[in-house]
Amino acid sequence: MKTLDPKLIPKMEEKYGPKWWPVQYPEETSKDPFKNLIITVLSQNTSEANCVRAYKGLAAKFDVKPDVLARAKEADIREAIKSGGLYNVKAKRIKELSKAVLEKFRGNLTPILALPKQKARETFMELPGIGPKTADVLLANRHGYSQVFVVDTHMDRIAKRLGLVKPDAKYEEIQLALQSFIPWDKGERVGGLFWLLAKYTCRAQNPKCLECLLIDMCDYGKKTQARRKK
Numbered sequence: 001m002k003t004l005d006p007k008l009i010p011k012m013e014e015k016y017g018p019k020w021w022p023v024q025y026p027e028e029t030s031k032d033p034f035k036n037l038i039i040t041v042l043s044q045n046t047s048e049a050n051c052v053r054a055y056k057g058l059a060a061k062f063d064v065k066p067d068v069l070a071r072a073k074e075a076d077i078r079e080a081i082k083s084g085g086l087y088n089v090k091a092k093r094i095k096e097l098s099k100a101v102l103e104k105f106r107g108n109l110t111p112i113l114a115l116p117k118q119k120a121r122e123t124f125m126e127l128p129g130i131g132p133k134t135a136d137v138l139l140a141n142r143h144g145y146s147q148v149f150v151v152d153t154h155m156d157r158i159a160k161r162l163g164l165v166k167p168d169a170k171y172e173e174i175q176l177a178l179q180s181f182i183p184w185d186k187g188e189r190v191g192g193l194f195w196l197l198a199k200y201t202c203r204a205q206n207p208k209c210l211e212c213l214l215i216d217m218c219d220y221g222k223k224t225q226a227r228r229k230k
Contacts, residue, residue: 002164006183008213009190015213016196023048026055030141033109034101035064037130040137041093046085054084058094066107069098096128113142132171145191146184151175154198161202163219 025048029039038058043051055064061080062068069077077091084090101107104126112123117139124135133150140148151159151174159165164177182191201208207220210228215221 002162002181002217004181004183004190004194004214005217006186009183009186009193011213012190012193012197016193016200019196019200020192021048023052025052026059029055032064033113033138033141034066034107036138036141037097037101037109037127037134038064038069038094040134041090041097042081042084044086044090050084054081054087054090057081057083066098066101069094070102093129097130100127109138113139117143117148136175145188146179146182149175149179149182149191151178152195153204154195154202157204158194158198158202161207161218161220162214 025039026035029035039051039055042054042058046054058064058077058080061076062072072095074091074095077094078087081087081090081094101109105112109124112120114120115123120139121132121135124130124138125132133152136148136150140150149155151171155178156174159174159178159181160167160169162181164181165174169177182194184190197213201212207224209215209218209221209224212218212221215225
């Protein structure tokens with residue numbers, strides 16, 4: 001089984017440390033699970049900067065609570081989050097989620113976080129449009145990213161290119177493979193550095209394989225090297 005060589009961590013820190021999350025998410029979103037849910041919806045298919053702008057736009061117009069957003073006009077939500085992109089889809093989802101949180105959980109998601117991790121995950125996924133990834137985002141603040149590793153498009157791509165999983169692997173299989181690959185005993189920051197490597201080097205288009213620190217253990221990278229030598 002492949003694992004990330006701890007000797008590479010200082011090199012990853014040197015290369016990717018300066019890129020460490022230049023955009024700060026509002027502190028309230030890490031403390032309130034409903035606000036965390038809303039900013040997670042706003043983060044889909046957009047940049048971190050646009051996501052934060054959209055959230056601040058929403059918070060400037062509304063108190064970000066399920067009872068408030070459930071009563072709000074969808075058109076007003078759309079206008080408030082316009083800077084984040086895909087505002088038609090996201091406004092509809094925010095309103096639907098707000099109603100569901102009121103109906104299913106009386107407007108309070110906090111008690112769910114006190115449940116055992118798997119039960120909490122299943123409970124969050126009862127909400128409309130909430131899949132494993134979003135549920136894991138909500139759980140990660142409580143349990144830590146080493147225990148609830150969120151698999152986004154960057155993590156999915158690099159796991160498959162490294163050969164940790166097969167190309168048709170599903171979310172949970174990729175999650176387990178990455179949790180085994182990353183040396184969490186060196187600190188959760190390693191997971192963040194690995195994500196930055198995936199985003200900035202193992203890019204979807206024109207990946208920078210020849211400058212990747214992991215090329216010697218990467219199935220995709222080795223093929224790239226072989227093609228270059230021909």
